[in-house]
Amino acid sequence: MIVRVSGEGQFRLPDEDAERLNELDNAAVAAAEAGDEARFKDLWAQMLEVVAADGNSLGDDELVESDIILPPRDITFAEAQGEFTGEGLIPD
Amino acid sequence: MPGLGGRMSTVIKAKISRLLDKSEDPGETLDYGYQKQVEMLQNVKKGIADVVTSKKRLQMQSQKLEQQVVKLDTQARQALSQGREELARTALERKTLAQTELQSLDTQVKELEDQQQKLTDNEAKLRTKIEQFRTKKEVIKAQYSAAEAQVKISEAASGVGEEMADLGLAMQRAEEKTETMRARAGAVEELEAAGTFDDITQLGSGQDDIDKQLSELTSGAQVDDELAKMKAELGSGGGDAPALEEGDK
Numbered sequence: 186m187i188v189r190v191s192g193e194g195q196f197r198l199p200d201e202d203a204e205r206l207n208e209l210d211n212a213a214v215a216a217a218e219a220g221d222e223a224r225f226k227d228l229w230a231q232m233l234e235v236v237a238a239d240g241n242s243l244g245d246d247e248l249v250e251s252d253i254i255l256p257p258r259d260i261t262f263a264e265a266q267g268e269f270t271g272e273g274l275i276p277d
Numbered sequence: 278m279p280g281l282g283g284r285m286s287t288v289i290k291a292k293i294s295r296l297l298d299k300s301e302d303p304g305e306t307l308d309y310g311y312q313k314q315v316e317m318l319q320n321v322k323k324g325i326a327d328v329v330t331s332k333k334r335l336q337m338q339s340q341k342l343e344q345q346v347v348k349l350d351t352q353a354r355q356a357l358s359q360g361r362e363e364l365a366r367t368a369l370e371r372k373t374l375a376q377t378e379l380q381s382l383d384t385q386v387k388e389l390e391d392q393q394q395k396l397t398d399n400e401a402k403l404r405t406k407i408e409q410f411r412t413k414k415e416v417i418k419a420q421y422s423a424a425e426a427q428v429k430i431s432e433a434a435s436g437v438g439e440e441m442a443d444l445g446l447a448m449q450r451a452e453e454k455t456e457t458m459r460a461r462a463g464a465v466e467e468l469e470a471a472g473t474f475d476d477i478t479q480l481g482s483g484q485d486d487i488d489k490q491l492s493e494l495t496s497g498a499q500v501d502d503e504l505a506k507m508k509a510e511l512g513s514g515g516g517d518a519p520a521l522e523e524g525d526k
Contacts (some may be wrong), residue, residue, distance in 0.1 A: 248413070
């Protein structure tokens with residue numbers, strides 16, 4: 186599975202992480218919708234941590250599409266409230 | 278995919294694949310796609326130049342404010358030495374405010390520097406990817422009858438498209454940030470031109486009078502300089518230094 190962190194490039198992660206990321210994403214969406222900034226920030230940090238722990242950076246010569254695109258690391262809560270809503274990160 | 282990048286890349290990816298679908302001559306379409314990518318790279322360069330321009334403007338403003346701080350400090354001393362404590366206080370209040378603005382400007386300059394660095398890194402990455410695309414394109418063109426090759430180039434185009442979309446997003450964010458800073462810098466400039474920072478110091482009306490008096494002090498002081506020095510010397514000990522401390526509060 187290929188994950189892009191916006192502004193930081195692409196990473197190759199084991200497919201098993203998809204479920205974990207989707208869970209975190211759903212919780213993050215709920216937190217954003219509820220206006221719970223602290224909880225959102227915590228979940229967002231956890232998502233980035235999954236990428237940092239399991240991900241291997243893709244070489245610049247690899248031209249592939251990402252399966253998941255995460256927003257920029259420094260996303261503000263206000264931006265997140267606009268973007269982290271609706272369906273999960275992984276489209277049906 | 279509700280991610281920030283997801284939405285944008287979807288738009289660009291769709292455009293590229295539509296382009297590929299339409300092609301009667303894939304070779305021609307590939308060249309066109311490559312040309313578009315190179316254009317995008319030019320836009321990125323322009324975006325970086327914009328960030329640099331904004332940064333320079335803020336740096337200039339920062340220098341001006343530094344001068345203002347020195348000037349206000351001098352004016353305060355002058356006012357004090359002439360026994361105008363209220364005036365000295367006003368000057369010192371403004372000096373403090375200018376220093377606060379200065380700190381905020383410095384933070385913004387630092388932020389823009391980070392933005393610039395990020396965009397430059399991303400631009401280098403995109404350039405590499407476009408170069409890869411160009412190479413693959415030539416390979417595909419040489420053997421384009423193979424259906425598998427078509428799929429491959431479509432994938433490659435999507436990969437580059439996503440990279441471009443992501444860079445587009447980074448540029449958009451940098452621009453928004455720069456815009457906010459520009460507006461703020463403009464406001465500071467206006468305040469500076471008017472010589473008033475009254476919104477924060479709440480000095481009330483009579484601003485202009487105080488400014489006029491301050492500037493008169495500066496010009497008139499040259500004439501009175503000798504006299505003031507003499508006075509200070511005459512009243513040394515109980516004169517200049519303690520009065521300055523008082524004014525600093």
